[in-house]
Amino acid sequence: MAATLKIGAREIGDHTPCYVIAEIGHNHQGSLDKARELFREAKLAGAHAVKLQKRHNRGLYTRAAYEKPYDNENSFGATYGEHREFLEFGRDEYAALQAYAKELGVDFFATAFDLASADFLESLNVPAYKIASGDLKSLPLLRHVASFGKPMIVSTGGALLEDVRRAYDAILPINPKLAILQCTAGYPAAFEELDLRVIATFREHFPEAVIGFSSHDNGIAMPVAAYMLGARIVEKHFTLNRAMKGTDHAFSLEPVGLRKLVRDLDRTFKAMGDGTKKLYESERAPIVKMGKSLVVARSLPSGHVLGPKDVVMKSPGGGIPPYELDKVIGCTTLKPLHEDDFLSFDVLSKPDAEFARS
DSSP: OOOOOOEETTSSTTTTEEEEEEEEETTTTOOOHHHHHHHHHHHTTTSSSSEEEEEOOOHOOOOHHHHHOOOOOTTTSSSSHHHHHHHHHHHHHHHHHHHHHHHOOOEEEEEEEHHHHHHHHHHOOOOOOEGGGGGTTTTHHHHHHHTTTTTTEOOOOTOHHHHHHHHHHHHHTOOOEEEEEEOOOOOOOOGGOOOOOOOOHHHOOTTTTTEEEEEEESSSSHHOOOOOOOEEEEEBBBBBBBTSSSSSSSGSOHHHHHHHHHHHHHHHHHHHSOOOOOOOOOHHHHHHHOOOEEEESSOOOTOOOOOGGGGEESSOOOOSSSGHHHTTTTOOEOOOOTOOOBOGGGGGOOOTTTTTOO
């Protein structure tokens, strides 16, 4: 049986629609109002969750990395540390966004990039945790977050199967609430590097985890393909405008794109069915119109024994179906028949005792 996961009130698994995460990251540009707008637009588009990124920047980066000059078109500060601090939300912003997400009815959580950020998020009682690809090998962080007992969604960009196995083995003994996302850590990722078949590989190798897809490609088609291969969570970067300042906007979806993605995933879930071939009421009239019946090829007298040249297939359907032809050949007509008359078993006599239809 395939694994399932519950985030907030939503069940995630093969029996439910795909769970869609709008990855906002820092596309809010440090603005609480802009973050609220992103939350609202994500909800309107049909996303089930919105996600930010949380870093304790002073503790996360080396002094050299923190103080490194950061002078480019996407910079919000003179140094990389200043840039990161400008974009970072604190407790007040997170509390305000939690309340707004609850009002909207959308799940809200974040990526924890370090131990302090994980503790910060846990103090807010977030419903789930995301672990970035860069931390797949950070076993102390994985085990620490696992100890909270909340659902964990782990990305796997830049990793080999043994790296994913190591993380899986580290988390599961502590916390069985795990999702693993196939991911390629290119920004954007080339289509030929998405390796969507890895989703099926993950389902085979990690049966106790829900498998998903973190999509860094440009477009909305690949998540649908990923869903068909077994991904039950899709994460997609989200922005209000792809031309905005910041490194993530260019490969993020705008509201119209996210809305189409959610629409297509919902349609795919419904279209999958249960594996049973069915005949729907909506098909009956078209199949009669397009189908064929056995009809008389030429006028025939009563008492005529039907041969192969006496019977043809013509539309519409609704009469004796063509697969019954062998049962019709050799029957005797019980009344005169005319060209294009539909054959029916009540105007034919049985050729022998084995002919069971009447």
